Amino acid sequence: MANPSPPRGDRPFPWPCPSCRAIEVSPTTIAHTSTLLYDGRHVTVDVPRLKALQCRACGELVFDARVDEQIHLALRQQLKLLTPEQICAAVASLGAKEDEVAADFGVSTATFVRWATGRIIQPPAVDRCLRGYFASPATRAALRAASRDTTFGTVAVVAAPSNAE
Amino acid sequence: MARAANPRFLQAWLAALTEGQRFAGYVIWKSGARQWVNEHLEGYRLDEVEWLLYQHVAGGGTLEQVEERREAWMDCKYHFDVRFEIEGTMIYFETVLLRDDPEDPLISIVSVHLV
Numbered sequence: 001m002a003n004p005s006p007p008r009g010d011r012p013f014p015w016p017c018p019s020c021r022a023i024e025v026s027p028t029t030i031a032h033t034s035t036l037l038y039d040g041r042h043v044t045v046d047v048p049r050l051k052a053l054q055c056r057a058c059g060e061l062v063f064d065a066r067v068d069e070q071i072h073l074a075l076r077q078q079l080k081l082l083t084p085e086q087i088c089a090a091v092a093s094l095g096a097k098e099d100e101v102a103a104d105f106g107v108s109t110a111t112f113v114r115w116a117t118g119r120i121i122q123p124p125a126v127d128r129c130l131r132g133y134f135a136s137p138a139t140r141a142a143l144r145a146a147s148r149d150t151t152f153g154t155v156a157v158v159a160a161p162s163n164a165e
Numbered sequence: 166m167a168r169a170a171n172p173r174f175l176q177a178w179l180a181a182l183t184e185g186q187r188f189a190g191y192v193i194w195k196s197g198a199r200q201w202v203n204e205h206l207e208g209y210r211l212d213e214v215e216w217l218l219y220q221h222v223a224g225g226g227t228l229e230q231v232e233e234r235r236e237a238w239m240d241c242k243y244h245f246d247v248r249f250e251i252e253g254t255m256i257y258f259e260t261v262l263l264r265d266d267p268e269d270p271l272i273s274i275v276s277v278h279l280v
Contacts, residue, residue, distance in 0.1 A: 069210060120209055
């Protein structure tokens with residue numbers, strides 16, 4: 001019987017450098033500025049203490065998903081977008097499932113899961129709609145109505161004046 | 166000359182991307198490749214792009230094995246190219262297997278650009 005594969009985990013440092021090939025890539029903390037495309041424009045994001053990876057032999061900065069995640073988190077903070085943790089907590093608070101929320105938004109569960117895990121940052125309009133959805137039962141009801149009735153929202157409704165006016 | 170990657174390299178390449186979804190040290194990006202993704206694929210984190218690469222090739226997309234002829238990169242005999250669409254745009258990924266052992270693989274994504 002073949003030996004089972006050893007359990008995997010994070011690769012211990014140092015790692016090979018993709019530039020000079022020296023086994024010298026190790027964690028470092030640097031101030032870093034990135035440019036990210038968001039809402040059709042390039043946004044500059046400063047991360048004063050980025051936990052990055054750098055080759056001690058040639059100085060090359062190396063990136064992986066965890067380094068990139070910090071940069072995306074900084075973008076969210078800069079633009080005041082909901083974080084994946086906030087989205088997941090709000091869904092849980094409503095006692096809803098991801099596929100139910102996805103259906104209310106008219107997107108696939110896979111798309112909603114990408115927003116909820118942070119693998120894709122939600123567009124600004126979606127961020128606003130998520131906030132409304134989480135904060136307001138009326139907004140949730142309206143989105144559900146939109147998914148059932150194709151005429152819903154095709155005509156603007158102006159709020160009736162209150163009795164006090 | 167380009168051809169489909171041999172089975173051992175293909176296995177190592179897919180294993181790196183699979184392990185990379187859970188653990189650090191299996192998929193790394195050169196700075197320019199990471200920068201291209203950040204500046205052109207709106208909102209996409211690297212782990213999502215890695216997952217899409219995996220899904221494309223595991224689903225039957227071609228991983229091209231190209232004999233390395235560039236002087237600066239001759240220490241690797243081959244590089245491995247993938248071309249596929251993200252959000253309707255055809256994108257080219259050049260990757261290198263820094264470790265080609267399927268039990269302990271490591272790939273570097275060295276270049277990304279439009280096809």
